Each structure stands twice: as structure tokens, then as C-alpha cells.
Amino acid sequence: MSLGLVGRKIGMTRFFTEDGVAVPVTVVDVSNNRVTQIKTQQTDGYAALQVTYGVRRATRVTKPQTGHFAKAGVEAGSVVREFNVADVSSYSLGKHIGVDIFQVGQKVDVSGVTQGKGFSGAIKRHHFSSNRASHGNSLSHNSAGSIGMAQDPGRVFPGKKMAGHLGAVTRTTQLLEIVRIDAERQLLLIKGAVPGSKGGNVVVRPSVKAGA
Numbered sequence: 663m664s665l666g667l668v669g670r671k672i673g674m675t676r677f678f679t680e681d682g683v684a685v686p687v688t689v690v691d692v693s694n695n696r697v698t699q700i701k702t703q704q705t706d707g708y709a710a711l712q713v714t715y716g717v718r719r720a721t722r723v724t725k726p727q728t729g730h731f732a733k734a735g736v737e738a739g740s741v742v743r744e745f746n747v748a749d750v751s752s753y754s755l756g757k758h759i760g761v762d763i764f765q766v767g768q769k770v771d772v773s774g775v776t777q778g779k780g781f782s783g784a785i786k787r788h789h790f791s792s793n794r795a796s797h798g799n800s801l802s803h804n805s806a807g808s809i810g811m812a813q814d815p816g817r818v819f820p821g822k823k824m825a826g827h828l829g830a831v832t833r834t835t836q837l838l839e840i841v842r843i844d845a846e847r848q849l850l851l852i853k854g855a856v857p858g859s860k861g862g863n864v865v866v867r868p869s870v871k872a873g874a
Contacts, residue, residue: 664868666868667865668864669693669866671688671859671862671864672849673688675689688854692760699730709748710745713759761845767841770852773867774856776833777859778829779830781827783804783825787826793807806824835857838852839852839853
């Protein structure tokens with residue numbers, strides 16, 4: 663139950679520590695996060711903050727969304743996310759939330775939509791080993807091999823790992839470290855890679871395993 667930020671993955675770069683070690687980092691823009699709704703135990707049965715990020719053209723905003731953003735007094739955003747927060751008394755509608763809720767060295771969990779790979783074979787999709795390259799193998803070097811059985815049960819069980827759509831799913835990478843914070847430009851530099859393509863939306867939350 664902790665507040666996070668919604669942002670956009672800008673890309674990867676690196677910076678050097680004082681002792682000359684190169685650290686690969688992902689740059690995440692978390693500027694202009696604003697509160698669009700405050701949920702409380704009395705009105706909704708739980709406490710949470712709804713936050714929006716980005717800007718959406720007026721022609722792309724539905725009438726219910728227009729009223730919702732207008733009630734909060736904020737510009738329509740492209741992404742809306744909700745965070746469970748134990749105490750919402752210090753927040754108000756339209757308030758901007760900045761990078762000051764995080765600290766350098768803090769562990770975070772980053773969620774995003776992974777890069778879509780399209781239709782992929784079983785070898786690439788499920789990390790299978792390829793079949794042998796010689797000794798009678800013909801036209802099945804990079805295939806999954808046999809998928810069925812004998813007359814009993816005589817069928818392919820549901821969930822069999824086969825070729826299909828790969829990527830473009832929501833994934834969370836846990837226990838990543840914030841190595842630098844640019845308060846002026848509202849940027850987070852997170853060590854390592856995070857899910858998604860450049861320009862993709864991500865959600866950064868305090869890690870649920872940091873104290874475990």
C-alpha cells in the first residue's frame with residue numbers, strides 16, 4: 663500500500679560512478695503526475711489515489727472522462743492508474759506528485775507492456791533446444807517435435823507449449839534500484855532494463871520485496 667508514479671520509458675544509457683564503474687540505466691520520465699480522484703474508506707470501501715500522466719487531445723476524450731478530469735481540475739491525461747495508499751488525507755484533487763516520493767538507492771518494481779515479437783515458433787517462444795542437425799533429420803531442425811501421443815489418450819493436452827504470439831503482455835520487473843534522480847526534469851534513472859519499448863508507458867512503485 664504505497665504510492666507510485668506513472669511515466670514513459672525514454673531509453674537506456676549509462677553513467678560512470680566515482681570509481682569509474684559504468685552503470686547501465688533506464689531513463690524514465692515521470693513528470694506531471696496529478697491526482698484525479700481520491701478514494702476513501704467511507705465512500706469507496708478502501709483508500710486509494712487515482713493518478714493520470716501525459717496529455718490527451720480533446721477529440722480523444724470521451725464525455726464521461728471529460729467530466730471526470732474537469733471535476734479534478736486537471737488536464738486530460740493519456741494514462742490513468744490507481745495506487746492503494748493507507749493515508750490519503752495529505753492529498754488533494756489536482757495535486758502534482760513528483761519524484762521526491764523516491765530516494766536514490768531505493769528498490770522499486772517497474773511494470774510495463776513488453777515488446778511484441780509477433781507470431782513466433784516454439785523454439786524462440788519457450789526457449790526449447792533445437793533438434794539435431796544431421797543423422798536423418800530433415801526439415802525439422804528448428805521445430806518443437808512431436809506434440810501428440812499414441813491411441814491413448816490420443817489427443818494434445820490443453821496448455822501444450824507450441825508456436826504462437828510472443829510478447830506484448832504486461833510484466834513487472836522487481837527489485838530494481840534507483841541510482842539517480844533528476845528533480846529538475848523529473849527523471850528517474852533506474853539500474854538495468856525495464857519492460858517495454860522506447861516511448862512505452864510504465865508504472866514505478868516501491869518494491870513489495872524490499873523489506874523481505
